[in-house]
Amino acid sequence: MSLSDRSAPKPPSADDEGFKRELVQLIPHLRAFARTLTGDATAADDLAQDAMMKAWDARASYQMGTNMKAWTFMILRNQLYSEKRRSWRSSQLDQEAAERTLVAVDDPEAPVALDELRQALNTLPEEQREALILVGAGGFAYEEAAEICQCAVGTVKSRVSRARKALHAILERGAYGRDGRAAGDAMRSILADADRLSAARQG
Amino acid sequence: MIDTPDPRHKPAAAPSSQPGPEEVRLRQQAIGAKLRHLFDEVVNEPVPDEFLEILRRADQRGDKA
Numbered sequence: 001m002s003l004s005d006r007s008a009p010k011p012p013s014a015d016d017e018g019f020k021r022e023l024v025q026l027i028p029h030l031r032a033f034a035r036t037l038t039g040d041a042t043a044a045d046d047l048a049q050d051a052m053m054k055a056w057d058a059r060a061s062y063q064m065g066t067n068m069k070a071w072t073f074m075i076l077r078n079q080l081y082s083e084k085r086r087s088w089r090s091s092q093l094d095q096e097a098a099e100r101t102l103v104a105v106d107d108p109e110a111p112v113a114l115d116e117l118r119q120a121l122n123t124l125p126e127e128q129r130e131a132l133i134l135v136g137a138g139g140f141a142y143e144e145a146a147e148i149c150q151c152a153v154g155t156v157k158s159r160v161s162r163a164r165k166a167l168h169a170i171l172e173r174g175a176y177g178r179d180g181r182a183a184g185d186a187m188r189s190i191l192a193d194a195d196r197l198s199a200a201r202q203g
Numbered sequence: 204m205i206d207t208p209d210p211r212h213k214p215a216a217a218p219s220s221q222p223g224p225e226e227v228r229l230r231q232q233a234i235g236a237k238l239r240h241l242f243d244e245v246v247n248e249p250v251p252d253e254f255l256e257i258l259r260r261a262d263q264r265g266d267k268a
Contacts, residue, residue: 020262027254032245036238047255056261117237136235137242168227180246187230194233197240 019059022068029138033073036133037080039122048081050078067144074148077130100109117185120170124163131159132167 030051034044055062055072060111062071121129127149134145135156142160171186222230 016262024255024258027250028246029249031227031248031250034244036247038244041218045251046255049254051263052254052258056258086206117234117241119229121238121241132238133242164234171234172222172230190237191230191233193240194236197236 013063016059019062019063023052023055026072027070029069030072030076033076033133033138034080035066036137037077037126037130039118047076047080051079054079059130069125070140070144070148073134073138074106074150081126090161116171117167117190120167120186123170124166128163128166129154132163135160136164192201 010154027048029046031045034048034051038047046092050174054075058075062068121132124132130149131145134148135142137146138149140148142153142156145160146156149156171190
């Protein structure tokens with residue numbers, strides 16, 4: 001099945017095929033980016049679909065062999081912010097997203113700490129949230145994240161750093177602890193889960 | 204290399220006790236791992252058919268045009 005030699009020049013129609021193949025492989029990542037940005041599974045899939053179609057329509061302007069993942073992520077975040085500017089009051093969105101997230105993760109299997117982290121993430125300023133997601137979860141270098149966000153590398157670094165501090169403070173404070181759980185519980189369960197996750201990775 | 208903070212010395216009801224720099228680093232790491240997990244969970248979900256369907260339709264439109 002793997003018939004692609006990326007370095008070989010291709011006629012336009014084969015380019016479309018190659019583009020489509022790469023785009024399909026990026027869908028899971030676009031969904032993850034959208035979901036972690038918006039905190040809302042339904043809105044996120046709408047956003048990821050829009051971004052996918054925008055990328056498809058703009059395929060002529062994409063240079064094969066460059067970083068398609070970064071390119072599609074940039075399309076997605078631009079799409080999100082233009083939609084927000086158009087029709088959403090961002091405070092409203094954050095509130096609604098947080099509420100729907102609570103419902104969405106009403107899953108007995110879901111570790112509590114993930115829920116806490118989702119909510120904490122939702123409270124960050126959007127530019128900090130996106131920077132942290134790109135660098136801390138999406139696997140992008142600071143330089144790539146800067147291109148995606150169309151800002152300076154130093155700006156990304158400081159946003160990521162502020163986001164990390166803010167998340168830590170929020171979870172530490174247990175500001176989003178529910179069910180009468182004591183402050184600090186969120187942090188403790190995150191530590192426990194992280195331990196489990198890293199053990200699983202190494203095993 | 205797994206050296207988690209000792210859960211036994213949790214602050215007695217007062218969350219005010221400042222964690223040391225090493226402790227803070229471990230906690231930041233734990234949050235980082237969690238965040239990656241949050242993201243990867245979605246990456247590992249099966250892609251809804253809708254996505255491929257939309258793309259397929261767009262592609263066909265292009266072919267006929």
